[in-house]
Amino acid sequence: MSLLRSLFGAKKDYSGIVEVLHKTSFKSAISDKKVRIIDVRTPNEFGQGHIKNAMNVDFFNQYSFTNYFKKIDKKDPLYIYCRSGARSKKASHKLADMGFEKIYDLQGGYSNWKL
Numbered sequence: 001m002s003l004l005r006s007l008f009g010a011k012k013d014y015s016g017i018v019e020v021l022h023k024t025s026f027k028s029a030i031s032d033k034k035v036r037i038i039d040v041r042t043p044n045e046f047g048q049g050h051i052k053n054a055m056n057v058d059f060f061n062q063y064s065f066t067n068y069f070k071k072i073d074k075k076d077p078l079y080i081y082c083r084s085g086a087r088s089k090k091a092s093h094k095l096a097d098m099g100f101e102k103i104y105d106l107q108g109g110y111s112n113w114k115l
Contacts, residue, residue: 018092018103020085023113026106030079036072038080040065040091041110045083051113054081059091066098074099081106081113 021029030037030051039050040059050056057068059082072078078100082088085108092103106113 012093012097014093014096017096017101018089018105020089020105020107022107023115026079026081026104026113029104035079036076038078038091039110040080040082040088045110049114050110051081059087059094065091065094069095069098069100072100075101077102077104079104079106082109084109084111 029035030053037051037054039046039054039056041050041056042058042060043056046054046056057065059065078095080088080091080095080103082091085105088105088109092105095103
């Protein structure tokens with residue numbers, strides 16, 4: 001085992017759990033059935049515009065974030081997004097670590113959605 005790996009741990013593989021979707025695939029997936037759409041931006045960002053039927057769960061408020069997802073069935077797929085994709089990637093990994101089985105992350109976030 002390398003020194004860096006022993007200090008920082010092995011990089012986790014989230015393939016099979018987290019899938020990044022292009023906006024057309026994301027849009028199709030959320031329009032076909034009733035799904036849980038999660039916006040992980042701040043309430044201020046959410047108030048400036050969001051995807052229809054999205055629930056705002058601020059990733060930066062870790063207490064509320066964790067408590068919200070403790071109450072959800074881990075087998076239910078989640079469709080998440082942020083502003084540009086970086087925050088939702090971190091959120092996806094945290095959710096996978098919490099035991100969620102399938103997470104769909106919007107590629108490029110809400111900024112890409114609006115284009």
